[in-house]
Amino acid sequence: MIDAHIHADCRPYEDFEKMAVAGIESAVTLAHDPLRMSNSAVVLDHFHRILNNDRERAAANGIELFVALGVHPRSICPDVDLVLAELPILLEDERVVALGEVGLETVRDEEEAIFKDQLQLADELSMKVVVHTPRRNKREVTERTLSIIAENIDPTRVQLDHVDTSIIDLALEFGGLMGLTVQPLKVSPLEAVELLEEYGCEGFVLDSDMSSSPSDPLSVPKTVHQMKLAGLGNEEMEMVSHRNAAVFYGI
Ligand SMILES: [Zn+2]
Structure with a gap:
């Protein structure tokens, strides 16, 4: 199995063993906002940790980590230009499979400009992008997010994440990969199964x-x-827990 969206830097060493025992490979x-991202050095050190220390901690427990780097909307520091200048070099690293997570949180002008810059960069580099959708004003912000995606990059190169029932119609229409985030306070395993039964497993991770x-x-x-208990087939389970992510990220 592949878990298509994690923040390994916030998790204890022991979690990777649990994941491996449960069949995650x-x-x-x-990249996200684990600290007060007060300047570019903090953001770049965060990237460095993801690329190095976390991959080692996971590998010691048999989990291979692939990396996505980018400026999260809650990680915009005053000298963000220095991070954006460094990003194209970092994205060339073979351990990096996507730009992310990026997107909009409160839809400030600065957030929109940085989001657009990064989508254009991914487009130039023919990279995949992971786009966050926020908890607050989710539908309204997702509508704006999707219109910026449509103007700046081929949607089939985008994974729109944290899709739930409130935005499922928008996500299906957008045409890219859809991330179903199964997390307390977001979507439960049972709710995820209901969504997959209703809309099919194609296009979901x-x-x-x-x-x-x-x-x-x-x-x-x-x-x-839960999919198994609900009577869904092996093909469907394999698609959402492995194949769709493997094909999208080339991993
Ligand atoms: Zn995240």
Whole structure:
């Protein structure tokens, strides 16, 4: 299994063992806002940790981590230009499979400009992008997010994440990959199964978004287990817990 969206830097060493025991083989760990991102050095050190220390901690437990780097809307520091200047070089690293997570949070002008810059960069570099959708004003912000995506990049190169019932119609229409984040306070394993039964498994990936918020490192295997109990087939379980992410990220 692949967990398509985690924040390994916020998790203890032992979580990786739990994941491996439950059948997870790899995961995509993404840049986010674990600290007060007060300047570019903090953001770049965060990237460095994801690329090095976290991959080592996970590998010691048999989990291969792939990396996504980018400026999260809650990580915009006063000298963000220095991060954006460094980003194209960092994205060339073979451990990096996508730009992310990026997107909008409160839809400030600065957030929009940085989001657009990064989508254009991904487009130039033919990279995949992971786009966050926020908890607050989710539908309104997602509508704006999707219109910026449509103007700046081929949607089939985008994973729109934290999709739930409130935005499922918008997500289906957008045409890219859809991340179903199974996490306490977001979507439960049972709710995820209901969504997959209703809309089919094509175009969906499962992820835990495990971070410092309430999270479950076993979200993906637990959801697969619930799919099995609900009578969904092996093909469908394999698609959302492995194949769709493997094909999208080339991993
Ligand atoms: Zn996240």
